[in-house]
Amino acid sequence: KSRALIEKQQNIDSSAVAYPEDIPIAFEEGKGATVRDVDGNTFIDMFAGIGVLNVGHANPYVLEAVHEQTDKFVHTVDFPTEARLDLIEKLDEIAPGALQGNNKVVFGGPTGSDAVEASIKLGKYNTGGDGLIAFRGAYHGATSGAMSVTSNKKFKEAYTPLLPDVVHSPYPYPLGQDKAPQEAVDHALEELQATLEDPYGGLANPAGIIVEPIQGEGGVITPPEGFLKGVRDLATDNDVPLIFDEIQSGLGRSGQWWASEWYDVTPDIMTSAKALGGVGFPLSATMYDESLDTWGSGDHAGTYRGHVVGMRAGTRAIEYIQEHDLLAHARELGEYIRTRLKEAGDGNPHLAEVRGKGLFIGAEFVDDDGNPADDMADAIQDYCFEHGVLVWKAGRHGNILRLLPPLVLTQDLAETALDVIVDAIETTSA
Numbered sequence: 001k002s003r004a005l006i007e008k009q010q011n012i013d014s015s016a017v018a019y020p021e022d023i024p025i026a027f028e029e030g031k032g033a034t035v036r037d038v039d040g041n042t043f044i045d046m047f048a049g050i051g052v053l054n055v056g057h058a059n060p061y062v063l064e065a066v067h068e069q070t071d072k073f074v075h076t077v078d079f080p081t082e083a084r085l086d087l088i089e090k091l092d093e094i095a096p097g098a099l100q101g102n103n104k105v106v107f108g109g110p111t112g113s114d115a116v117e118a119s120i121k122l123g124k125y126n127t128g129g130d131g132l133i134a135f136r137g138a139y140h141g142a143t144s145g146a147m148s149v150t151s152n153k154k155f156k157e158a159y160t161p162l163l164p165d166v167v168h169s170p171y172p173y174p175l176g177q178d179k180a181p182q183e184a185v186d187h188a189l190e191e192l193q194a195t196l197e198d199p200y201g202g203l204a205n206p207a208g209i210i211v212e213p214i215q216g217e218g219g220v221i222t223p224p225e226g227f228l229k230g231v232r233d234l235a236t237d238n239d240v241p242l243i244f245d246e247i248q249s250g251l252g253r254s255g256q257w258w259a260s261e262w263y264d265v266t267p268d269i270m271t272s273a274k275a276l277g278g279v280g281f282p283l284s285a286t287m288y289d290e291s292l293d294t295w296g297s298g299d300h301a302g303t304y305r306g307h308v309v310g311m312r313a314g315t316r317a318i319e320y321i322q323e324h325d326l327l328a329h330a331r332e333l334g335e336y337i338r339t340r341l342k343e344a345g346d347g348n349p350h351l352a353e354v355r356g357k358g359l360f361i362g363a364e365f366v367d368d369d370g371n372p373a374d375d376m377a378d379a380i381q382d383y384c385f386e387h388g389v390l391v392w393k394a395g396r397h398g399n400i401l402r403l404l405p406p407l408v409l410t411q412d413l414a415e416t417a418l419d420v421i422v423d424a425i426e427t428t429s430a
C-alpha cells in the first residue's frame with residue numbers, strides 16, 4: 001500500500017516534493033515516538049518530521065486543546081484571542097536570558113522561512129542597514145530573503161538575484177575544517193571582525209548577523225565554547241542586531257529551551273517555528289527585545305500571522321514539556337544515545353565524530369581518506385528503515401546521520417532504536 005501511494009504521489013504531485021525516497025513509507029498513524037504505516041508496520045521515529053514533534057505524535061494533552069479550539073473558531077488575523085495572548089506570555093516565560101521580561105513576539109505564517117524574513121525585516125527597519133552577515137553551512141529557509149542568508153548554493157543558485165550584500169563568514173566546524181576547536185573559533189571570529197571592520201561586497205552597514213546556535217541542516221555542527229560569545233561581543237561593539245535562528249535547535253530540542261542557553265548568550269532577535277505549533281500545526285514566530293519594537297502598525301503584514309489552533313497547541317506543548325520535565329529527559333537520553341554511538345565508533349575509523357546537545361544529535365561518516373561518506377549515511381538510513389527505525393541525514397555532503405527524536409522518546413524505545421542503529425553502523429561502515 002505504501003508503494004502504491006508513493007507511486008501515485010510521484011505521478012500526480014509536484015516534482016518539487018521531496019517524496020520519501022530515503023524513507024519510503026506512507027503514514028497511517030503516529031503516537032508518541034512511533035508511527036505506523038498503511039501496511040501496518042510500526043517504526044520508531046527518530047526524526048520527528050525534522051524536529052517538529054517534540055511532544056510526540058498526536059500528543060493527547062495538546063490535542064485536547066486543539067479540539068476545543070476547532071469547535072469554537074479557527075482564524076482571526078491579528079484580533080486578540082486568548083490563544084494568542086497565552087502563547088505570547090508563555091514565550092516570555094521561557095525566553096532566554098535578558099529577553100525574559102522584555103520579549104516581544106511577532107507571529108509568522110506556517111514556515112520557519114517566514115520567521116527568518118521577519119527577523120531580516122526587523123533588523124533592516126531598526127538599523128536602516130543594507131546587508132546581512134550569515135555563516136557558511138547555514139540553512140535558513142526557502143523564501144528569497146531566507147535563501148539569501150542560506151549558504152549552500154544548491155538551494156538558491158536557480159533563483160538569483162536574491163538579496164544583495166550578504167556575506168557568509170566561516171562557522172567553526174573543527175572536524176570539517178581540519179582545525180582544533182579553539183583554532184576554528186579564533187579563525188571564525190577574526191573573519192567576522194574583519195568583515196565588520198572592512199565590509200566588502202557593498203555591505204556598508206549590516207542590518208543583522210544571523211546565526212544558528214547549532215547548525216542543523218549543515219550537519220548538527222555544535223560550535224565550540226567561545227564562538228557565540230565572541231559573535232555576541234562583536235555584534236554589540238558594532239551595534240548590529242544579533243539574530244539567532246532557533247527554528248531547529250529551539251523549544252527543548254537541545255535539552256534547554258533554546259540552544260543559546262548552552263552558551264549563555266542572548267540574541268536581540270530570535271526565530272522559532274517547527275515545534276512551535278505543538279503537534280505539527282504550522283506556526284512561526286520572531287521574538288525580539290522590546291527596544292527593537294519600533295514597527296508601526298502594519299509595517300510587517302500578513303493574513304496568517306499566528307494560527308489560532310497552532311497557538312493553542314504551542315502553549316499546551318510548552319506546558320507539557322514543563323510538566324514532564326522533558327528538558328532534563330532530553331539531556332539524559334541524549335547523553336545515553338551519544339554514548340552508544342561513540343561506543344559503536346570505537347575502532348571504526350569511518351565514524352569520525354558524534355556530536356550534539358540533548359536530542360539534537362549528529363554522527364559524521366568519512367571514507368578511508370577522511371572524505372565525506374554519504375554512501376555510508378545512506379546505507380545506515382536504509383538499514384534502519386528496513387529494521388523499523390526512521391533516521392534522517394544532514395550536511396552539505398549528506399554524510400551526517402541526524403537524530404531528532406521526539407523529546408517524549410522513552411528509554412526503552414531509545415534502547416531498541418540504538419540496537420538497530422548500532423547494528424546498522426557495524427554492518428555498513430565498520
Ligand code: PMP
Nearest residue numbers: 111112113139140141216247248
Ligand atoms: N532555519 C532553520 C535553522 C531550519 O532548520 C529550517 C528548516 N529546516 C528553516 C529555517 C526553514 O524552516 P521552514 O522549512 O519551516 O521554512
